[in-house]
Amino acid sequence: LLAGAVHPLGLLCLFVCLFSALRPGEDLVDEFGGLHSLIKWNRNMLTDSGGFQMVSLLDLAEITEQGVTFQSPVDGSPMLLTPERSIQIQNKLGADIMMALDDVVASTTPSRERVEEAMHRTIRWIDRCMSAHSRQERQNLFAIVQGGLDAELRATCLRELIRRDLPGYAVGGLSGGEEKSKFWKVVDQCTSALPENKPRYLMGVGYPLDLVVCVALGIDMFDCVYPTRTGRFGIALVPEGTLSVKAKHCKEDMRPIDPECSCFVCQNHSRAHLHALFKVDSAASVLISYHNIAYLMRLMKSMRDALDKGEFPSFVQGFMSRQFPAGDYPDWSVNALKAAGIDLL
Numbered sequence: 001l002l003a004g005a006v007h008p009l010g011l012l013c014l015f016v017c018l019f020s021a022l023r024p025g026e027d028l029v030d031e032f033g034g035l036h037s038l039i040k041w042n043r044n045m046l047t048d049s050g051g052f053q054m055v056s057l058l059d060l061a062e063i064t065e066q067g068v069t070f071q072s073p074v075d076g077s078p079m080l081l082t083p084e085r086s087i088q089i090q091n092k093l094g095a096d097i098m099m100a101l102d103d104v105v106a107s108t109t110p111s112r113e114r115v116e117e118a119m120h121r122t123i124r125w126i127d128r129c130m131s132a133h134s135r136q137e138r139q140n141l142f143a144i145v146q147g148g149l150d151a152e153l154r155a156t157c158l159r160e161l162i163r164r165d166l167p168g169y170a171v172g173g174l175s176g177g178e179e180k181s182k183f184w185k186v187v188d189q190c191t192s193a194l195p196e197n198k199p200r201y202l203m204g205v206g207y208p209l210d211l212v213v214c215v216a217l218g219i220d221m222f223d224c225v226y227p228t229r230t231g232r233f234g235i236a237l238v239p240e241g242t243l244s245v246k247a248k249h250c251k252e253d254m255r256p257i258d259p260e261c262s263c264f265v266c267q268n269h270s271r272a273h274l275h276a277l278f279k280v281d282s283a284a285s286v287l288i289s290y291h292n293i294a295y296l297m298r299l300m301k302s303m304r305d306a307l308d309k310g311e312f313p314s315f316v317q318g319f320m321s322r323q324f325p326a327g328d329y330p331d332w333s334v335n336a337l338k339a340a341g342i343d344l345l
Contacts (some may be wrong), residue, residue, distance in 0.1 A: 001289060003039045008262070009269045009290075009297045013044040013097070015223045018089060022074045034094025047095040048222075049086045049129075051102045051144070051172075052204075063103060065121065083128035091135050099170065100129040102144040107183075108178035115148035120153065123160045130164065140167035142201060145190050148173055149182045158193045168199035171219070175204040183211060184336035191218030208237060208299055212319055213333050215303050216312070216340035228298055231289030234278050237296065239322045243271075245288060250275040256279040263294035313342045318345055 005015060012085060016035060032038045035045060050068075061070035067082035083101040090098040102125060103118035126143050143161040147153030161169060171190045174183055187202060194200050199220050205211070206224020214222070228238065234246040236257045243257060244250070256266035257274070265287045267276075278284035278327050306315035316337060334344050 003041050005244055006293055007152045007324050013046050014041055016045060018048050018050040024251050030092035046097040047090045049101040050081045050098040051104045058165040076127050083125040084132040087129050088130040096138050097142055100126050100143050102145050102146055107174055108176040116153055119147045119153045119157050131191040142168040142170050144170045144172040149178055151189060154189055169194050172203045180332035184332055187214055188217050188339055196280050212316055213336045216342055218317040227292035231292045232285040236288050237292045241323055243275040245271055246278055257291050263291050265291040316342050
């Protein structure tokens, strides 16, 4: 999907991977006036730090106090990414929000010693990122709270990062296969401690249920590949959950994916058409991905509107009743929402 395609959907912030800098290179992007100018994007933009590659490319990576060394995804050559180098690249890309380089470990890592090491290194690296940041008047540096599923380590990281008074904060190191009962408690701990007047960003989370629960807990921003990744497999997001357009029952179904949706796909393509198209043309994956992004944009807007009107609890109850018409809500979501002051039962 091109940036111009998703712009009409009301996307407020475009997430760009740091490694976009490898092609055509951050110096050339800087000469073009930054990524906003290069891709003609006139809204907010966020660049990642490259830290996630520590997890996703762990077999190819070596982490030291200096930084992380891994193989270039372009030509396989060794690359050393330090906090200073990450910020230098992001400064040249020109995004509105830059993420600090952190030491990322999977949430299911059994070694508390490794999680503690990563948390303390993340704190040391934020100071290096802050020192390297050369465009503070134009770009906002966000810190990332680490500490795994350990409340004590999270508390230490929160205290140190808040003391540095940054423009915004992210909650990292989650959505890696941990139990949902542990996931929401970490989110709740972080949002309860982070400043209310600064953005709170939950990284790597995008399931509709997770979005609703985590907004209730105090999260403001999200990113996730879920809407496009699931779209590539023919799965569309609908108010009742998901719809597989590959399923046999869609073969002769002339309804749109979601009759309530006003996106281009739902206004111009039936389930039957997408069912047939999916078998022969990758365009079907693009169309479903587009719809999925439109669905999540509408969901987020509905939550903002409900919050503005003071009607968020009733919105959540309505959302949950459509997702779980039999009332079989996941226990973790019931407990999380109760902690946020919303009763389902």
